[in-house]
Amino acid sequence: MSADIETQVPGAAGSATPLTLKERLARTERGISETGYYEADLSLKESDPITFEVLFTRLLQTLTNAREVALSISASPSTREQGEIIFGLYTREGDAICLSTGLMIHVHTMSRAIKWMIENDYETLVGFDEGDYFFNNDSFIGGGHPSDQMLITPLFIDGRLEGWVGGLTHVTETGAVEPGAMGSSFTSRFAEGLIMPCVKIGSGDTLRKDLDILVDRGVRSSTSWLADNRAKLTGNMIVREKLKELVADVGLGFYRKICREYIEDTMRATREKVRRSLFPGRYREVAWRGVTLPGQESLLHSPCELVITRDGRLELDYDGLPSARRQPFQATLPLFEGMLFNGLIQNVFYDLRYNDGTFLAIRLNVPLGSACNPDNIQLPTTLWGPAYGGMQACAQAVSRAYYAQGYREEVHASGPLTSGNLAGGVDQYGRLFGSQCFEFASSGMYATSFMDGLDTAFSDFNAEGDMGDAEVWEQQMPQIWLAREIRRDGGGFGKFRGGNGIHSLYLIPEGTEMEMGSFGSPPIFSTAGLMGGYPAASLRVWVGRNTNLSQMLSQGLDLPNGEGLHTELPDFVSEVEAEWEYVPGQNYPARALPPESLFSVVSGDGGGYGDPLERRPEEVLRDVVDGLSSERTALDVYAVVFTRDGAQLIDGVDAEATQALRAQHRRDRLARAVPAREYKARVRERLIAGDIPAPAAALYRDVLRFSAKWAAEFRTFWDLPDDYEVP
Amino acid sequence: MTSYSSQMISDLLEGTLPLDEVARLQRDKDLDRFTTVLKLEQARVPWEDRILVPLQESLYVVERSDGARVVKCRCGQEFGDYRQNWKEEAAVCERHPQDGVVYLKYKGADPAWQMLREFYCPGCGVQLDVEPVPVGYPFVFNFLPDLDE
Secondary structure, three states: OOOOOOOEEEOOOOOEEEOOHHHHHHHHHHHHHHHOOOOOOOHHHHHOHHHHHHHHHHHHHHHHHHHHHHHHHOOOHHHHOOOOEEEEEEOOOOOEEEEOOOOHHHHOHHHHHHHHHHHOOHHHHOOOOOOOEEEEOOOOOOOOOOOEEEEEEEEEEOOEEEEEEEEEEEOOOOOOOOOOOOOOOOOOHHHOOOOOOOEEEEEOOEEOHHHHHHHHHHOOOOHHHHHHHHHHHHHHHHHHHHHHHHHHHHOHHHHHHHHHHHHHHHHHHHHHHHHHHOOOEEEEEEEEEEEOOOOOOEEEEEEEEEEEOOOOOEEEEOOOOOEOOOOOOOOOHHHHHHHHHHHHHHHOOOOOOOOHHHHHHEEEEOOOOEOOEOOOOOOOOOOOOHHHHHHHHHHHHHHHHHHHHOOHHHOEOOOOOOOEEEEEEEOOOOOEEEEEOOHHHHEOOOOEOOOOOOOOOEOOOOOOOOOOOHHHHHHHOOOEEEEEEEOOOOOOOOOEOOOOOEEEEEEOOOOOEEEEEEEOOOOOOOOOOEOOOOOOOOOEEEEEEOOOHHHHHHOOOOOOOOOOOOOOOOHHHHHOOOEEEEEEOOOEEEEEEOOOOEEEEEOOOOOOEOOHHHOOHHHHHHHHHOOOOOHHHHHHOOOOOEEEOOOOOEEEEOHHHHHHHHHHHHHHHHHHOEEHHHHHHHHHHHHHHOOOOHHHHHHHHHHHHHOHHHHHHHHHHOOOOOOOOOO | OOOOOHHHHHHHHHOOOOHHHHHHHHHOOOOOHHHHHHHHHHHHOOOOOEEEEEEEOOEEEEEOOOOOEEEEEOOOOEEEEOOOOHHHHOEEEEEOOOOOOOOOOOOOOOOOOOEEEEEEOOOOOOEEEEEEEOOOOOOOOOEEEOOOO
């Protein structure tokens, strides 16, 4: 490739004809494929590395400034308090050059949307002009689900389109069948609400009023959607105008070239970082999700194969994923790409420039027709399912590669599952509302090889996330928090334990008409431990109808305020008389709940690391004293014996008794275990007999047909005939 | 070139390095880390076989005096050729996901969906891996290192 991108090709009569965007995109992609380069040389970087860095910092500051301004404009708690927003700058072809901080999942998803418009002839059929705004929440085009809403504007310099600016927020109401956009009952994409595929919703820097009305009448509460659009428009305008100033300072040719060099530089840095940091080899991990629709119960797995080569190539293969179906626990390819790169940026490439150079340097296989790359746009992709698991599995594989190379400060177990509640209806002031609560942005962090996971302080999908003030949420969702507490014993047990997530107990207030639900996981362990650590606890929902709360208040009794110290039933269930419903897992389709009902949900917790019997006893003691772990787990899981004072209160660790108990636990393990060969022979008999519980049998039947690679390995592992099917 | 003391890396391996020091390691990488860690790991095990690569907590790929490359626990228990999954030579136990010992009823998976498959070293009983999987799921072969020059 030439140093400055070629802008013209010979015309039929010998005159020069400008390339269309579609031609330019095709040429760029062909060039990368043929040469392996985005830009053949880094002459600007090499000739003046200081300017190279200064200019990138200027781009980054511009985008980050736009994000901060937009945060102030948005009226949505998920944007304003949780920081669910990001801005990006793109080349003419739609490749990301630089991104603000924020929702890193969308490093690449807005790029997908820009390329989709180019490939679908928007340049001629719809037209691009300065001041145009294109809105997209079609997740097959870009984004993750209809909640992920992007606003993209072209960047014109001297009358020519020279790039794109985009902003994306997560909007908590889309007019879906269930309120709050992320319902677990959807069997069709058309249940997900209002979807607008790259629609020009503004021109001349003004948004169309008729489309505002469309949104206002199409969703339960349009505040977040419409206010976020204004926030994104403002942010985009800030970036666009600052970019014009920057180009005026450095010249257009310099700007074009240096932007391409930023992407090329990241591609090279990506390969170099892989070569230096990750031990070469083949890594395999699996993460779990499932379908909980009645009659369709099935496990879903995310089998990840990571190959690191000696020359710094990183290849990810997800052959073995289940097939896409009419269920919401799956994802589009743009979202799966976004999740993976969100994880890789946080775990490996955190010190590089965040742009598409990383994406272009990595090889990824996600089979078409799988639950992470559906080939039918009528299918719902609401809750991502194996895509989130695919990121968890990839992060564990990368951790093993770091471990082998000696970089133990980068090693960690799986991060927490995303879960939360949804609600909609009429609030106590007679206003329509609909939303999901994003407090799960403060879940329990994974354990690392050197420390416990932080409690209520982490999410994989937004490293800057925060739970937000309950009082602000109560303005958007009129549920009243009776409890918001650390979920004791939630994090996976281990030498280092996973962080505990949040437990919240909501009261449905008087004067409301509310339906409430939640999303999360099937009744499984969805966040694995690493190298001997246990997975995080399973999620669950408790719903209490027809409670005696009024009676309790009239009698002057305390209202329930948490799970308490009991190891079996939570305190709030024991204390409140109600028609209690317990739902394992946390996929609870929204249902009407009368005032004074109680609804209890938990966020995800982090996976544990290493053998729990190697946990330092004094840390077990500390957790018990702090109320983060129970005395039961201290004894049963960690085999730590405490000493007690005269009042029978714990006052220390009995080191000798602990050592003896741990030795006994190790002997007990070997006494109850069997050699792997014997174990395999027993399980093989069960497979032949079809003695497999329904959720697993459904998975095996599907994947044995859908993935030849996985089927061959499954049959070889269990020494089954080539035509074996689950009876 | 950035380099850190052997003591600092040793503290990292022991999980006792202060977090501000860990942050230094995360910000600025030492390129000789593999060699440093290999020496430290070799000094921590009670046997003489040469460690080729630490495979995971407690397990190493070693080269024996007869030239065989095998997976070996820090206790000395061997798990066979490194190109085969070490889990094939482990002690295995399926744990009920709500057994009341590790997880109680309201925090464990539904047994129809998953159990906890635990892998122990037959020599010392250390827990090497926990797979939350359904019945019939093949052992996951976590790591096949590329050792061939």
